Amino acid sequence: MVLFNVESVKILWDTWSVRGLIILSLVLQxxxxxFAPFRKQMxxxxxxxxxxxxxxLLADWVATFTIGLIFRAESNDIKALWAPFLLLHLGGPDTIxxxxLEDNEFWIRHLLQLMIQLCASVIVILQxxxxNKLLLPTLLVFIVGVIKYAERNIALYRASFDHYGDKNPNVSFLEKTAATESESESHYLGIMLRRELGPHGTLKNLLVGPLLSPFRRNFTRRAFLKRQSRDVLNIMxxxxSLLYEALYTxxxxxxxKIGYVFRIISLGCTFGALMSFMLITKHYKLGKFDVWLTNSLLISAxxxxxxxxxxLFFSDFNLLDHYYWQGNREIKFLCWKVEFDHMSTGVKNRRWWSxxxxxxxxxxxHFSDCPSWLNKLANFLSIRISNLKVRTLEDQEWRFIFDELIRKAQEAETVEAGKRLCLQRGDGILDDDGNLIWSIKELDYTESLLTWHIATEICFRVDQNTxxxxxxxxxxxxxxxDYMLYLLAMQPALMASVSIGSKGECKRAYDEMCRLAYNDLNAFFxxxxxNxxxxAxxxxxxxxxxxYVLQVCGYERTSLIRGARMLAHQLMDQNSGFSWELMSKxxxxxxxxxxxxxxxxxxxQQTSKGGQLLTFVWLLMNHLGLGTQFSTEQLSQTGGTELGQDQP
Structure with missing residues (x-):
């Protein structure tokens, strides 16, 4: 008994493959x-x-594969119209x-793909x-497809790190505006935010690597030292969010201006294609489903x-780009005719980070809540089942971190002082306490972090009546x-530069340290x-x-458990209350x-993954002058003058 007829399947595929894939492509677009804009928060x-x-991934594959099917199939009017629609879909939506970041580096591959798909579409149309009675709507849709795909290639090209940032990092937007401290706070903040949109943004240069001028450091440092923690968090x-839109959209x-012009052209061409197609189909009979599908494609477009x-209108780019020049000096912030500090509640409470x-x-x-059989299966497959928890950062917690960074920034009046403070990983707090400094100086960063994590957990469990x-x-x-251990265990890419080296080496080193620590921990059971x-x-x-050193088979081995227990005892021996303040700092x-x-x-990369507290700390440190990418030169390479002085 034959379950299916091969010829029937072939006929079904030839009839509906292109139509089905076009519908799938439209659904994916x-x-x-x-939903792509929500990945900033989710x-x-x-x-x-x-x-x-x-x-x-499917969106590109489906569009490319369908163009290939149309190219190989017998040409007709309706398929010639569908081919540029797929070119439009290959251009992708504006939101992604x-x-x-690696996708941006492959812009030349997308350029080659554009040329190939463009040639395939042209050949289909020429055939x-x-x-072809549908030549007019076909050509109009083809124009839209070329515009969309070209926009995507240009966006990828500009977001690749080889072409991203400022060729002259010391000539900043801020210096050109000659902002002074006498300006109002809203103007002061407005200039600082507006510069991120231009080719001279600080964020761009932090990513691509050139040294930033001391003028820019002093400007942002003064601005952020004046503001409250909540306002600074909103600014960052x-x-x-602007960085995300620049890199991923x-x-x-x-x-x-050119983008607006092409957007008007593409919208007009799509309207023209819809009107002409509806007029032509009144006199030119096509299959009802094909007419319905084409109308759906045009209306959906x-x-x-x-x-x-x-x-685009409600994007962060447009939200912050409501400035105009008045003379040579005055800049006004016209976002809904209100200044930043007095924005409406809906704008000010807009969510950029979850x-x-x-x-x-x-x-x-160590005490997994998973069933025993699942733990055994995970061990067999070398999979770590973790009890990962999620919570929301509270305002008082961010305020404490902010205040600590402000305290450090006030000590970093010079670039050299800021770089020196960046090298501290606990020793800046423990300099006066010789009993604890071994946990920082005698261990590498990963061992030190694990030791402090276990010691903190012991103290937290023991010290219940505080x-x-x-x-x-x-x-x-x-x-x-717990957050830093999450980064070390689950986000090795973020911790690779401060521990071992590469992402893989960091993960292997952490797993080995955990294996040895759990072996030492088993002695307590x-x-x-x-529980x-x-x-604890x-x-x-x-x-x-x-x-904290063990003798194993005649060799010395550092014991994380011993070191953590010793550190916990030393911390609890401190004066009441002082140990927790010390530990938090x-x-x-x-x-x-x-x-x-x-x-x-x-x-x-974290801007497209919901954001990380670590990224906000990194950005705040650079704004406060605590980064490592600041030049010590007092004048820009192109002859710029220091902020606060008039430009000729």
């Missing part, structure tokens, strides 16, 4: 344009990001041009040009075009401890039935080690060290 959601990634959210290409224009913090704990992970004024420092210490609380108490109450320094030494392009 609609999904991308509607980048940490694995289900959402996986769906977006699949749609992004690349899924990752039917003699008898806007800056990182078409908005920088569209948001210009117009609808998606209006959605793109709406997203403020989600992922937490991972070494001791808690005074009310210590609660803040205790909560912040716990938060930063002999003859005991422990996390009782384990047992680690603290058992005889404290006098050294050490954790801020450990985080700052990781943030400033992480590669800038890795920070840029």
């Amino acid at each position: 609609s999904f991308l344009i509607l 980048g940490g959601n694995s289900v959402f990001m996986s769906s977006l990634w699949v749609a992004y 041009t690349s899924f990752s 039917s040009i003699r008898h 959210e806007i800056e990182l 078409k908005l920088p290409v569209v948001h210009c 117009i609808a998606l075009e209006f959605i793109s224009i709406g997203l 403020k989600k913090i992922y937490l991972y704990n070494f001791l808690t992970n 005074a009310s004024d210590n609660t803040k420092y205790k909560a912040i210490s716990k938060l930063l401890s 002999v003859g005991r039935d422990l 996390v609380q009782s384990l 108490e047992a680690m603290f109450n058992d005889e404290a080690p006098t050294s 050490v954790w801020v320094e450990l985080m700052c060290y990781a943030a400033i030494n992480c590669r800038p392009n890795v920070h840029a």
Whole structure:
């Protein structure tokens, strides 16, 4: 008995393959344009990001494959019209041009693909040009397709790091405006935000590597030292959102005079194609389904075009680009005719970052809540099942981090002082305490972080009855401890530059240290039935080690568990309350060290993944003059003058 007829399947494929794939391509385009903007806030959601990634990959593949089917099939009028539609789909929506930074570097591959698909579409049109009654709408859609695909290639080209940033980093937008401290705060802030849109933005130069002038450092440093923590966070959210739009969308290409002109042309051509197609089909009979499908493609193209224009109008680029010049000096901020500090509630409360913090704990992970059979399966497959937690960063926690960085920035009046403070990873707080400095100086960064994490967890579990004024420092210490371990365990790319080297080496080194630490930890379970609380108490109450070095088979080996227990005892021996304040400040320094030494392009990648607290700390440090990319020269290479002086 034959289950299916091969010839019937072939006929079905020949009849419906192109039509079905075109519908699928339209669905993918609609999904991308509607949901791609949300990855700034939902980048940490694995289900959402996986769906977006699949749609992004399928969109290009489906369009390319369908053009190939049309090219090989027998040419007719309606298929000649569908070919440029697929070229339009290959151009992609305005809301996403690349899924990752690496995609931008392949702009030349997309340029080659544009040329190939362009030639294929031209050949399809030429094959039917003699008898094509749909030639006018076909040519109009072809123009739109070329514009869309060209916009995508230009966006990828401009977002690649070889062509991104400022060729003359010392000639900044700020210096050209000659801003002075006498200007109002809103003008002062407006200039600072507006420069991120131009070719001389500080963020761009932080990514591509050139040294920044001391004028720019002094300007932003003065501005941020004056403002409150919440305002600074809002400013940085806007800056990182602008960075996201510049790297992953078409908005920088569209948001210009030429971009507006081409957008009007593409919208007009699409309207013209729809009108001409409707008029022609009244006198030229086509299949009802083909007419319905083509009308759906044209109407959807117009609808998606209006959605793109709406997203452009409400984009961060357009939100902050309401300035005009008056004379040579005065700049006014015309965003809805209100100044930044008095924006309407809807604009000021706009979400740019979800403020989600992922937490991972070494001791808690030892007690997995997963069923035993799942743990065994995970061990067999070499998969780590972790008890990952998510919470929202609170205002008081951000304020504490901000205040600590402000304190450090006030000491960094010179570029050299700022670079020196960037090298501190806890020793800036522990300089006066000789009993604890070994946990920083005698260990590398990864070992030091793990040691402090375990010690913090022991102190947190043991010290249950704390005074009310210590609660803040205790909560912040716990938060930063679990967050930094999450980065080390789950985000090795962010920590690779400060630990071992590459992402793979960082992960392997961390796994090996954890394996040895868990082996040492098993000694506490002999003859005991422990949970996390009782384990921490047992680690603290058992005889404290006098050294964190073990003798194993005649060789010395550093024991993280011994070192953490010894550090916990030393911390708890401090005066009441002082230990938690000390620990919270050490954790801020450990985080700052990781943030400033992480590669800038890795920070840029986080803007499309929901954002990271570490990235905000990195940006704030650079704004406060604590970065490593500032020049010590007092004059720009092109003869610029210092901020605050009039330009000729």
